[in-house]
Amino acid sequence: MARHRNFHNIDLDDERDDDYSYGRSVEEDNAPMSPTTAQFIYRRRRLTSSTSGGTKLSEFISEEDAADYAADYALDYDDALEAEAAGRISDHQPMFHLDDDQAAGPTSSAINPFFPPGLEPRLAASASTPVAVSTPVTVSTPASVGKRRPQEGESSAVSSSKADSSARATNLPLEHLKIADKTPTRHNSKSPSRTGKQQQPNVLTPNSSSQRLTQLPNSSSTPTFSSRTLRRPTGTKPMINMVVVGHVDAGKSTLMGHMLYLLGAVDQRTIHKYKQESQRSGKASFAFAWVLDETEEERERGVTMDIAKTTFDTDSKHVVLLDAPGHKDFIPNMITGAAQADAGLLVVNATRGEFETGFDQGGQTREHAMLLRSLGVAQLAVAVNKLDTIEWSQERFDAISET
Numbered sequence: 147m148a149r150h151r152n153f154h155n156i157d158l159d160d161e162r163d164d165d166y167s168y169g170r171s172v173e174e175d176n177a178p179m180s181p182t183t184a185q186f187i188y189r190r191r192r193l194t195s196s197t198s199g200g201t202k203l204s205e206f207i208s209e210e211d212a213a214d215y216a217a218d219y220a221l222d223y224d225d226a227l228e229a230e231a232a233g234r235i236s237d238h239q240p241m242f243h244l245d246d247d248q249a250a251g252p253t254s255s256a257i258n259p260f261f262p263p264g265l266e267p268r269l270a271a272s273a274s275t276p277v278a279v280s281t282p283v284t285v286s287t288p289a290s291v292g293k294r295r296p297q298e299g300e301s302s303a304v305s306s307s308k309a310d311s312s313a314r315a316t317n318l319p320l321e322h323l324k325i326a327d328k329t330p331t332r333h334n335s336k337s338p339s340r341t342g343k344q345q346q347p348n349v350l351t352p353n354s355s356s357q358r359l360t361q362l363p364n365s366s367s368t369p370t371f372s373s374r375t376l377r378r379p380t381g382t383k384p385m386i387n388m389v390v391v392g393h394v395d396a397g398k399s400t401l402m403g404h405m406l407y408l409l410g411a412v413d414q415r416t417i418h419k420y421k422q423e424s425q426r427s428g429k430a431s432f433a434f435a436w437v438l439d440e441t442e443e444e445r446e447r448g449v450t451m452d453i454a455k456t457t458f459d460t461d462s463k464h465v466v467l468l469d470a471p472g473h474k475d476f477i478p479n480m481i482t483g484a485a486q487a488d489a490g491l492l493v494v495n496a497t498r499g500e501f502e503t504g505f506d507q508g509g510q511t512r513e514h515a516m517l518l519r520s521l522g523v524a525q526l527a528v529a530v531n532k533l534d535t536i537e538w539s540q541e542r543f544d545a546i547s548e549t
């Protein structure tokens with residue numbers, strides 16, 4: 147008997163590690179921080195000479211970290227490649243086209259808001275080159291869709307910051323895009339995979355490969371983390387996959403949903419319906435997110451759980467937009483999207499405390515940036531969202547831009 151512990155009198159509190167923290171994984175607790183700033187992975191371009199100091203996003207990311215992530219998630223990546231090889235990835239139809247006069251008129255950079263001239267050569271460069279241009283884009287969805295500042299209006303969905311923004315804010319020239327097919331590709335139907343999910347509304351499957359991956363177009367990803375230039379044209383245009391990532395609740399789906407609405411991919415009637423339905427279910431602030439969050443479970447929880455896909459065309463590219471889940475429980479699903487991506491949009495929440503949380507150990511702003519890097523996504527733009535929650539503070543924006 148003496149050899150056995152007396153479990154009846156055991157004090158469970160004493161058995162726990164002192165630094166045990168619910169909800170944090172061992173990996174998170176043990177994840178090494180970069181000791182120096184010499185191991186930059188992402189190098190952001192300084193946008194203004196007046197702004198200086200602050201911590202850089204790249205300081206949080208070391209080559210060592212990136213390698214660890216690549217190893218950790220290699221299985222998921224392989225799953226994605228297997229799915230691709232198995233032919234489960236289908237073709238898709240472009241939603242947008244340019245008018246002839248638009249195509250002939252403005253410069254390609256104006257028509258092609260996401261990927262200005264020069265991107266192709268950069269994409270063609272080896273993904274091992276630790277360089278990515280990070281251009282903060284000041285965007286804010288209307289306060290009416292924000293749970294913190296509800297019901298104020300809808301007109302400023304995508305806007306530049308009030309103050310001097312010539313060097314840092316990039317308004318998307320949405321007027322140059324026109325819907326070719328007025329029928330939204332994703333909003334009115336439930337895919338078999340979504341239907342399948344709805345049959346198990348309370349079962350989360352964070353470790354399964356994204357079912358929506360079957361909808362992803364086939365870019366020529368290879369088992370090695372090599373260059374991701376797009377090589378599969380749709381018609382005459384090359385295709386490019388852009389994944390939208392960021393910490394949970396950063397506003398990714400709302401931002402993309404609103405952008406699609408402004409582009410005309412979602413009609414007024416559908417948005418009106420979403421607004422009414424979301425209001426009825428007490429989720430009024432998620433009306434625009436419902437454009438991309440289609441499943442009942444996602445709408446009930448107010449959380450994106452799987453990759454959502456939509457497409458649009460610029461004058462030179464067929465863009466496949468992938469909205470990734472931000473919650474850490476769904477990292478594998480985020481990876482299935484990121485593994486297909488050629489470029490990324492990192493959405494950060496400017497709200498005080500929220501931005502910092504995203505960068506904390508375990509925050510998904512940092513983690514997603516690392517994952518994109520480790521998966522070979524060489525181009526990353528940053529969108530500073532929810533500026534309305536900080537009264538459009540220029541100071542705060544500058545501090546975030548410097549991070």
Ligand SMILES: Nc1nc2c(ncn2[C@@H]2O[C@H](COP(=O)(O)OP(=O)(O)OP(=O)(O)O)[C@@H](O)[C@H]2O)c(=O)[nH]1
Pocket residue numbers: 285286287288289291292293294295392393394395396397398399400401431432435448449450451470471472473531532533534535
């Ligand atoms: N105040 C304010 N709220 C916003 C803004 N953008 C989004 N929100 C709100 O933030 C909440 C989360 O928005 P989502 O679009 O679901 O965020 P997400 O990043 O897609 O969330 P996950 O995909 O689940 O990680 C919703 O209540 C939105 O209305 C904004 O610019 N300002």
